[in-house]
Amino acid sequence: GAVVSQHPSWVICKSGTSVKIECRSLDFQATTMFWYRQFPKQSLMLMATSNEGSKATYEQGVEKDKFLINHASLTLSTLTVTSAHPEDSSFYICSATRPSGRVNTGELFFGEGSRLTVL
Amino acid sequence: DAKTTQPPSMDCAEGRAANLPCNHSTISGNEYVYWYRQIHSQGPQYIIHGLKNNETNEMASLIITEDRKSSTLILPHATLRDTAVYYCIVFLRSGSRLTFGEGTQLTVNP
Numbered sequence: 001g002a003v004v005s006q007h008p009s010w011v012i013c014k015s016g017t018s019v020k021i022e023c024r025s026l027d028f029q030a031t032t033m034f035w036y037r038q039f040p041k042q043s044l045m046l047m048a049t050s051n052e053g054s055k056a057t058y059e060q061g062v063e064k065d066k067f068l069i070n071h072a073s074l075t076l077s078t079l080t081v082t083s084a085h086p087e088d089s090s091f092y093i094c095s096a097t098r099p100s101g102r103v104n105t106g107e108l109f110f111g112e113g114s115r116l117t118v119l
Numbered sequence: 120d121a122k123t124t125q126p127p128s129m130d131c132a133e134g135r136a137a138n139l140p141c142n143h144s145t146i147s148g149n150e151y152v153y154w155y156r157q158i159h160s161q162g163p164q165y166i167i168h169g170l171k172n173n174e175t176n177e178m179a180s181l182i183i184t185e186d187r188k189s190s191t192l193i194l195p196h197a198t199l200r201d202t203a204v205y206y207c208i209v210f211l212r213s214g215s216r217l218t219f220g221e222g223t224q225l226t227v228n229p
Contacts, residue, residue, distance in 0.1 A: 044219040110162040
């Protein structure tokens, strides 16, 4: 079946550094990818919707200059947390959709998640 | 986008059926209902989805009411490994926002 892979699965970095997380669709072309952030004991919070070849649409309250999203190809989207701080520590999850040819039946696939810890 | 409402938690005895309800009263005609579950520190796992008709696969059954304003996910014989947070999602057309509600924490007890 279709697989969405995230890398790295976990990362520890110093405050002030930038971290890049990759999201790849391994056997299908993903026209749309979603990025989520999840804090302990909370639900997934949508950060941005990314369509291939266009700028990402960010949710209200999410800083686009801090969370840079690039969806340059149909199989890869990246999330870069710039100048990371301890409050950015979280579980980041991506999701990719594969249109199945029928209206509103895009299949949804989620990555394994990437745990970021900023010291 | 349509919002979903789920009970925050449910308990189920091992071996018994787990019935997880979801309300999506503002769902529109072309929106599908998807169910996912998340085990701690992992990405969501697909369970099942449907539009109007009831659906069944090797994991679960999905019962959608005739007016499509609610649905029920049924795990026919719950096991301890089914303990997870279950999310009911109404999915808009590709390219639109996809948001999660709070989900239901299902705990399967021995």
